[in-house]
Amino acid sequence: MPAIVLIGAQWGDEGKGKATDLLSGSVDYVVKFNGGNNAGHTVVIDGETYALHLLPSGILSSGVVPVIGNGVVIDLGVLFEEIDALEARGVDTSALIVSANAHILPPYNRTLDKVVERFLGSRRIGTTGRGVGPTYADKMSRVGLRIQDLFDEKILRQKVEGALVQKNQLLVKVFNRRAVTVDEIVDELLSYAERLRPMVRDTSLLLCQALDDGRNVVLEGGQATLLDVDHGTYPFVTSSNPTAGGACTGAGIPPARIDGVITVMKAYTTRVGEGPFPTELTGADGVRLRKDGGEFGVTTGRPRRCGWLDAVIGRYAVRINGTTDFVLTKLDVLSGWDSIPVCVAYDVDGVRHDEMPMTQTEFHHAKPIYEYFEGWDGDISGARRLADLPAAARRYVDAVEEMCGAPISAVGVGPGRESIIPVRDLIR
Ligand code: GDP
Ligand code: IMO
Ligand code: MG
Numbered sequence: 166m167p168a169i170v171l172i173g174a175q176w177g178d179e180g181k182g183k184a185t186d187l188l189s190g191s192v193d194y195v196v197k198f199n200g201g202n203n204a205g206h207t208v209v210i211d212g213e214t215y216a217l218h219l220l221p222s223g224i225l226s227s228g229v230v231p232v233i234g235n236g237v238v239i240d241l242g243v244l245f246e247e248i249d250a251l252e253a254r255g256v257d258t259s260a261l262i263v264s265a266n267a268h269i270l271p272p273y274n275r276t277l278d279k280v281v282e283r284f285l286g287s288r289r290i291g292t293t294g295r296g297v298g299p300t301y302a303d304k305m306s307r308v309g310l311r312i313q314d315l316f317d318e319k320i321l322r323q324k325v326e327g328a329l330v331q332k333n334q335l336l337v338k339v340f341n342r343r344a345v346t347v348d349e350i351v352d353e354l355l356s357y358a359e360r361l362r363p364m365v366r367d368t369s370l371l372l373c374q375a376l377d378d379g380r381n382v383v384l385e386g387g388q389a390t391l392l393d394v395d396h397g398t399y400p401f402v403t404s405s406n407p408t409a410g411g412a413c414t415g416a417g418i419p420p421a422r423i424d425g426v427i428t429v430m431k432a433y434t435t436r437v438g439e440g441p442f443p444t445e446l447t448g449a450d451g452v453r454l455r456k457d458g459g460e461f462g463v464t465t466g467r468p469r470r471c472g473w474l475d476a477v478i479g480r481y482a483v484r485i486n487g488t489t490d491f492v493l494t495k496l497d498v499l500s501g502w503d504s505i506p507v508c509v510a511y512d513v514d515g516v517r518h519d520e521m522p523m524t525q526t527e528f529h530h531a532k533p534i535y536e537y538f539e540g541w542d543g544d545i546s547g548a549r550r551l552a553d554l555p556a557a558a559r560r561y562v563d564a565v566e567e568m569c570g571a572p573i574s575a576v577g578v579g580p581g582r583e584s585i586i587p588v589r590d591l592i593r
Contacts, residue, residue, distance in 0.1 A: 167381055167382070167424040167425060167592055167593070168372075168376055168381075168382045168383075168384065168418055168422050168423050168424055169188070169192075169381070169382070169383050169384065169423075169424060169425045169426070169427060169591070169592060170383075170384045170386070170409045170412040170423055170425070170426045170427065170486070171184060171185055171188070171383055171384065171385050171386065171427045171429065172385075172386035172389065172390065172407055172408060172409060172412070172426070172427075172428055172429070172486060173386060173388065173389025173390060173392075173407065173428070173429050173430075174389060174390055174428045174429060174430035174431075174478065174479060174482035174486075174488075174491070175389055175390065175391055175430060175431060175434050175435070175436075175475075175478055175482070176389055176391050176392055176398075176434070176435065176436040176437070176440075176442075177204075177387075177388050177389045177392055177435075177436075177437065178205070178431075178435055178437070178460075178462070178463070178469060179389060179429040179430055179431045179494055180429055180431065180492070180494035180495065180577055181206060181222070181385065181386065181387075181389075181429045182206025182207055182208045182217060182222040183206075183207070183208055183209070183494070183577065183580065183582070184427065184429045184492045184494070184575070184577075185206075185208075185221070185222035185223060185383060185385050186208045186210070186222055186223075186225060186226065186582060187492075187575065187582070187585060187591075188383055188427075188591055188592060189222075189223050189225070189226035189229050190226070191381060191592050192223065192226075192229055192381045192382070192383050192592070193228075193229065193230060193375065193380040193381050193382065194223070194229065194230045194231075194232055194372060194375055194380060194381070194382040194383070195221040195222060195223025195224075195226075195229055195230075195231055195232065195382075195383045195385055196221060196231075196232040196233075196234050196368070196372065196382060196383065196384050196385065196416045197219075197220070197221040197231075197232070197233050197234060197237055197385055197387065198234040198236045198237065198384050198385070198386060198411060198412045198415030198416040199234075199236045199237060199386055199387055199388070199405040199406060199407050199411050199412075199415045200237065200238070200297065200386075200387030200388050200403060200405050200407065201218075201219060201237060201238040201239065201240060201270055201295060201296075201297045201300070201387075202218035202219045202240055202243045202247075202270075202293075202295050202297075202464070203218075203292070203293040203295050203297045203387065203388070203403060203464060204217075204218055204219075204387030204388065204464065205217070205218055205462060205463025205464035206218075206222050206387075206463070207463055207580070208222055208225055208582070209580045209581045209582065210225060210581075210582050211582075212581070213254075214580075215251070215254075215256075216463050217247070218243065218247060218463075218464060219233070219237070219239060219240070219243055219244050219247055220233075220244075220247050220248070220251070220258070220261070221233065221385055222385060223383065223385070224251065224256065224258055224260075224261065225256060227257065229260075230260045230262060231258075231260060231261050231262070232261075232262045232263075232264070232368055232371070232372065232416075233261070233262070233263045233264060233267055233368075234264050234267065234368055234384075234415050234416040234417065235264040235265075235266035235267050235368060235369065235415060235416070235417055236267070236405065236406075236411065236414060236415020236416065237264070237267045237268075237415070238267070238268045238269075238270045238296075238297055238300040238301060238304075238405075239263070239267050239268065239269055239270055239312065240270040240275070240295065240296065241269060241270075241354065241357040241361070242357075243295075244357075245357065245360065248261070261364050262364055262365075262366050262368060262371065263312060263361065263364045263365050263366070263368075264312065264365075264366070264367075264368040264369075264417075265311070265312050265313040265365050265366065265367060265368075266311055266312070266313065266368075266417075267311065267312050268300055268301075268303070268304050268309045268310065268311055268312075269300075269309075269310040269311065269312060269314070269315070269354060270295070270296050270297065270300045271296075271300070271310060271325075271328070271350060271354070272296075272345070272350065272353065273328075273329075273332050273336065273345050273350070274296035274299035274300045274303070275294070275295060275296035276296075276336065276342060277296070277299045277332070277335065277336070277340070278292055278294050278295065278296045278297070278298055278299055279294045280336075280340040280342060281298075281299070281340075282294065284340070289439060290400060290401055290402075290438060290439055290440075291401075291437070291438025291439040291440075292438065293438075293464050293465050294465070295464075297403065297404060297405075298403070298404040300404075301394075301404035301405055302404065303328065308324075308327055308328045308331065309328075310324050310325065310328070310354070312361070312365055313365070315354060315355065315357070315358040315361065315362075316358060316362065316365075318351070318355065321351055321354065321355070322347060322351050325347050325350050325351050325354075326347050329344075329345065329347060329350070332345070333345065368416070368417060369416070369417025369418070370417075372416060372417065372418055373417070373418060373422075376418070376422055381592060382418070384412040384415075384416050384418070384423075386407040386408075386411065386412065387403075387405075387407060388403045388405065388407040389407055390407065390408055390428075390478075390481065390482045390485055390486060391478060391481075392407060393405075393406050393407050393408045393411070393485075394406060395408075396408055396485050398440050398441055398525070398528060399525065401438065401439050401440025401441070402440075408485050408486050409423070409426045409485070409486040409487055425489040425490065425591070425592070425593070426486050426487050426488050426489050426490075427488075427489070427490045427491075427492060427574075427591055428482050428483070428486055428488040428490070428491050428492070428571070429491075429492045429494060430474075430479060430482070430491050430492070430493055430494070430565075430569070431474075431493075431494050431495050432474060432493055432494065432495050432496045432498065432499050432561075432565070433454055433458070433471065433472065433473055433474050433495070433498065433499065434471070434472045434473065434474060434475055434478070435458070435460050435469040435470060435471050435472075436469065436470045436472075437462050437465070437467050437469050437470070438467075441525075441528050441529045441531070442470055442472060443472075443475060443508060443511060443528075443531045443532065443533045444472035444473040444474070444475045444506075444508045444533045445470050445471070445472040446471055446472045446473070451470070451471045451472065454471035454472075454498070455468060455469060455471045457498045457501075458471065458495055458498040473505070473506045473507060473508060473533070473535070474507045474508065474565065475507075475508040475533070476507055476508060476509050476565070476568035476569055477508060477509070477510060477511060477518070477519070477520065477521060478521070479491075479565070479568065479569030479570075480520065480568070480569055480570050481520070481521045482569075483569060483570050483571045488571040489571065489572075490571065490572055490573075490574035490575075490589075490591055491565075491566070491569065491571050491572065491573045491574065492573075492574065492575045492576075492577065492591075493562060493565060493573045493575070493576045493577065494576075494577035495577055496545065496554075496558060496561070496562070496576050496577065496578055497544070497545050497546045497577075497578045497579050497584075499540070499558075499561070500540075500541060500542060500543060500544065500545055500558075501540070501542055502540040503540050504537045504538065504539065504540055505537070505538045505539075505540050505561060506533075506535035506536070506537050506538075507535065507536055507537075507538060507564070507565070507568065508533035508534065508535055509534055509535070509536045509568060510534045511531035511532060511533060511534065512531070512532040512533075512534055513527045513530050513531050513532075514527075514530050517534065518531065536564075538557070538560065538561050538564060539557040539560070540557060541554075541555035541556075541557040541558045541561075542555075543555065545558060545578050546578045546579035546584055547578075548578050548586055549585075549586060550586060551576070551586055551588065553586070554576075554586070562576060572588075572589070573588060574587075574588050574589045574590075574591055575587050575588055575591065576588065
């Protein structure tokens, strides 16, 4: 009866979508527990590429029940666009279940996300501009709208009225935008209600009963450890908890029921948006990694910042999440370098730090201390056993496991579903 958490180790885009897809053959439920359509997960099946934002990656596998948990913020227009686009490609989305407690991402929060970023200027976060941050802020301020409110028009209207008292002041007086009316918001949201109604459930109850019945449940995080609002590189983070603890609150499953924590880690590091990144390569080497790895955002198309693997971050991800297994992705992208640096510690103003520094200022000052590993040549995308890899690539994998402190249970060697080296069973 395992409940397995699957999350990102770094700043997102580690290949979580592909890793979830890898498990789907032995899984009954895949639950998205945080974030919204700021996420972008690519899954490549038989040469067909699917980009998922709000929908859990498990939606691509027949027999898997995809669930959007209470911790997610839902832009309803985007949800139905995504459903329709998948249906048009022949994907059956009819099993989708949505939590009654998930929050609705209303249109005014998309506007606010963008204008707030513009006003922040050089202090901007580099958000995806989808309205995710303002919607989580509303949730915490208790002026949010929930999916269940769609089914009680009186309550919905009251809540929208309450929210707009503040929002319209902000939009008009601070940001010089037009005010929105209660009617336009209520009408837009209600236009989705009937189509949504059959999907809506008490998902905590559903998932706990599924676990009682011996079903396998994967809790899939959007974003990643260093984008966590508590444990990431605040304020350059997202507004939810993509770490393992967030899986429990975002899905309504108690901590003692979690049997494993799969942490997906790229064989190098990328980051989209602003914020510190000690191993970032700003010159030609960064351009080469971006080109070799196809590092452009799935959601916004922005070029991802690229750099070497950071084992301090790997160890931190293990500590914060209780990693039981790593899935190391994109090893194939590192082919062709003479030598591959890995950051093993930081030099912060002359002091060595083996663990993540305590303060933001220290992390901004962190200079990587590198250990250098021998590179390898050639296309490794056909490898299906560790023994198929060049000896230097095997040594790299072994060293990463040793430095980060949790077993590497699968190694990705290409984007396709089949391009994987399984090392040990991920669901035990
Ligand atoms: P996610 O947000 O964590 O699901 O990751 P993204 O989908 O945003 O970014 C990962 C990218 O790497 C996608 O384009 C995947 O198709 C691709 N990918 C995943 N695993 C591998 C791998 O092992 N090798 C290569 N070359 N590409 C991979
Ligand atoms: P997946 O699930 C990479 C980043 C944004 C920005 C910060 C805050 O595909 O790994 P937000 O719109 O969430 O308020 O933006 O977080 N960010 C991501 N970076 N992958 C993601 O998702 C991200 N989701 C948000 O670039 O720096
Ligand atoms: Mg992504």
